[in-house]
Amino acid sequence: MNAHTHSSLESDIKNHLNVQRWRHDFPILQTRLYGKTLVYLDNAATTQKPYTVMEAENHYYRYDNANVHRGIHTLSQRATEAFEYARVALQHLMNAQYAHEIIFVRGTTEAINLVAQSYGRSRFKAGDEIIVSGMEHHSNIVPWQMLCKQVGAILRVIPVDDAGELDRNTYDALLCQRTKLVAITHVSNTLGTINPVKRMIDAAHAHHIPVLLDGAQAIAHLPVDVQDLDCDFYAFSGHKLYGPTGIGVLYGKSALLDDMPPYQGGGDMISSVSFEATTYNKLPYKFEAGTPNIAGVVGVGAAANYLNSIGFDAIVGHEQALLSYATELISEIPGLRIIGNASNKTGILSFVLQGLHPHDIGTFLDRQGIAVRTGHHCTMPLMERFGVPATVRASFALYNTISEVDKLAEAIYQVKEVFK
Amino acid sequence: MNDLRELYQDLIFDHYRQPRNYGPLEHANRKAEGYNPLCGDKISLAMIVKDGVISDIRFEGVGCAISTASASLMTESLKGKDEGEALNMLKDFQALVTGVAVPDAMGKLTVLAGVQAFPQRVKCATLAWHTMQAALKNTTEPVSTE
Numbered sequence: 001m002n003a004h005t006h007s008s009l010e011s012d013i014k015n016h017l018n019v020q021r022w023r024h025d026f027p028i029l030q031t032r033l034y035g036k037t038l039v040y041l042d043n044a045a046t047t048q049k050p051y052t053v054m055e056a057e058n059h060y061y062r063y064d065n066a067n068v069h070r071g072i073h074t075l076s077q078r079a080t081e082a083f084e085y086a087r088v089a090l091q092h093l094m095n096a097q098y099a100h101e102i103i104f105v106r107g108t109t110e111a112i113n114l115v116a117q118s119y120g121r122s123r124f125k126a127g128d129e130i131i132v133s134g135m136e137h138h139s140n141i142v143p144w145q146m147l148c149k150q151v152g153a154i155l156r157v158i159p160v161d162d163a164g165e166l167d168r169n170t171y172d173a174l175l176c177q178r179t180k181l182v183a184i185t186h187v188s189n190t191l192g193t194i195n196p197v198k199r200m201i202d203a204a205h206a207h208h209i210p211v212l213l214d215g216a217q218a219i220a221h222l223p224v225d226v227q228d229l230d231c232d233f234y235a236f237s238g239h240k241l242y243g244p245t246g247i248g249v250l251y252g253k254s255a256l257l258d259d260m261p262p263y264q265g266g267g268d269m270i271s272s273v274s275f276e277a278t279t280y281n282k283l284p285y286k287f288e289a290g291t292p293n294i295a296g297v298v299g300v301g302a303a304a305n306y307l308n309s310i311g312f313d314a315i316v317g318h319e320q321a322l323l324s325y326a327t328e329l330i331s332e333i334p335g336l337r338i339i340g341n342a343s344n345k346t347g348i349l350s351f352v353l354q355g356l357h358p359h360d361i362g363t364f365l366d367r368q369g370i371a372v373r374t375g376h377h378c379t380m381p382l383m384e385r386f387g388v389p390a391t392v393r394a395s396f397a398l399y400n401t402i403s404e405v406d407k408l409a410e411a412i413y414q415v416k417e418v419f420k
Numbered sequence: 421m422n423d424l425r426e427l428y429q430d431l432i433f434d435h436y437r438q439p440r441n442y443g444p445l446e447h448a449n450r451k452a453e454g455y456n457p458l459c460g461d462k463i464s465l466a467m468i469v470k471d472g473v474i475s476d477i478r479f480e481g482v483g484c485a486i487s488t489a490s491a492s493l494m495t496e497s498l499k500g501k502d503e504g505e506a507l508n509m510l511k512d513f514q515a516l517v518t519g520v521a522v523p524d525a526m527g528k529l530t531v532l533a534g535v536q537a538f539p540q541r542v543k544c545a546t547l548a549w550h551t552m553q554a555a556l557k558n559t560t561e562p563v564s565t566e
Binding site for chain 2: 357358359360363364367374375376380383388389390418419
């Protein structure tokens with residue numbers, strides 16, 4: 001490496017100490033595989049969990065377990081308090097105006113299906129248009145295709161350019177009277193591209209079109225402020241936020257959610273039921289039918305508090321340093337092509353190696369203790385766009401280190417040697 | 421690292437870099453497409469079957485080292501076999517790569533036995549074989565490993 005200036009050396013040391021401290025919070029990082037310490041670089045698929053999340057779930061089951069919003073007994077009251085406390089933690093994480101704008105769902109996928117089937121199905125008609133982008137995860141494509149089939153609406157797609165950025169001019173041209181919703185990803189899970197969503201939301205709102213953001217890849221890696229963005233819906237999964245699987249959030253503006261019919265019927269989502277008529281409960285309970293994943297909610301609340309305690313300045317600073325170091329190092333490898341070179345990215349590096357299939361690379365890296373994702377990353381249209389069947393994807397989280405990036409690069413050189 | 425060497429033997433590399441019986445086949449009367457959506461591997465298989473015997477067989481497609489070498493080795497071992505023998509070899513091959521059994525008389529195909537240490541890669545190794553089975557039935561729907 002080049003000589004550092006005094007101040008950047010100081011910040012490097014501070015950064016190093018931070019990362020070492022954060023790593024202690026994640027017991028799984030001590031795992032040894034095939035005689036090597038685990039290098040976990042599949043964070044875009046799911047992140048590892050800190051003690052605080054595991055302890056929160058454990059504490060809930062050990063001391064507070066009961067059903068929520070029902071019992072008059074003490075445990076039920078404690079469970080309800082823990083559940084609603086988590087809702088407030090998530091409200092703060094994304095700076096929502098009200099806690100009742102946070103709807104607990106299974107994950108990003110269910111959040112998007114909820115909006116498609118509740119908001120879309122009750123309002124959209126034949127000939128209406130929904131805009132998505134060419135870099136969407138299948139979970140932000142298929143629910144809209146299903147809705148289009150049901151109501152006769154049409155899906156429009158914003159193209160992706162060679163660098164992996166959305167084509168602004170086409171987007172502006174697609175917005176029209178027929179457009180009823182824009183549903184785009186905040187950050188691409190395959191390319192790492194951070195889309196200029198604030199500008200895109202402003203443009204949609206100029207036509208009175210609401211916008212849903214798929215925040216699955218953004219929420220743990222960027223500060224998200226839904227009021228500043230002014231997005232109408234924001235969806236994410238707890239497990240990509242250092243929280244448990246099977247729990248996620250749909251944020252929706254209060255006025256929109258109020259006007260929407262329920263997504264599922266059952267207990268908790270009603271005020272009164274008779275065989276003649278049912279009155280639905282108020283927000284957020286209208287959308288939370290049945291006994292929820294209480295421990296999951298408690299866990300994701302703990303994850304939100306964990307991130308808030310570290311702060312996004314430190315997280316973004318560290319992950320951007322990893323990304324630029326890794327990009328430089330990996331680019332030097334002969335025959336390696338990075339897929340996704342947007343000017344504004346999170347810590348995601350997708351690449352292909354000439355003459356080598358991603359699956360063979362993935363198997364080789366696995367035996368070096370390095371976990372990466374290989375495949376199409378649930379973005380088959382995007383793979384088609386870049387003319388590759390699959391990529392290798394390394395994705396970073398706050399606990400990854402420069403030395404882990406070095407190990408990745410070394411292992412890629414080795415696999416090239418083996419396959420020479 | 422030993423199981424990696426076991427998986428990626430020289431013969432596998434050889435058939436990956438220079439797949440045998442690769443390219444289109446004129447006058448084929450049995451054809452099928454195979455697809456592994458998990459890794460994007462695609463294979464087109466074409467055969468000439470005369471009086472129940474596979475007289476010629478060729479394949480095309482993109483895939484990883486394991487799926488390409490497996491397809492190449494399969495085409496070599498199936499030439500001259502009748503349909504019943506081919507289907508029996510499919511069963512034996514599946515047993516080999518899943519580690520259920522070590523069938524006799526597998527010839528060069530035993531080089532793929534290393535796959536059993538890598539359960540995630542069994543689909544790579546068997547894609548060509550499933551496609552062959554579909555081709556014998558002349559299935560028009562592409563075969564998927566999923």
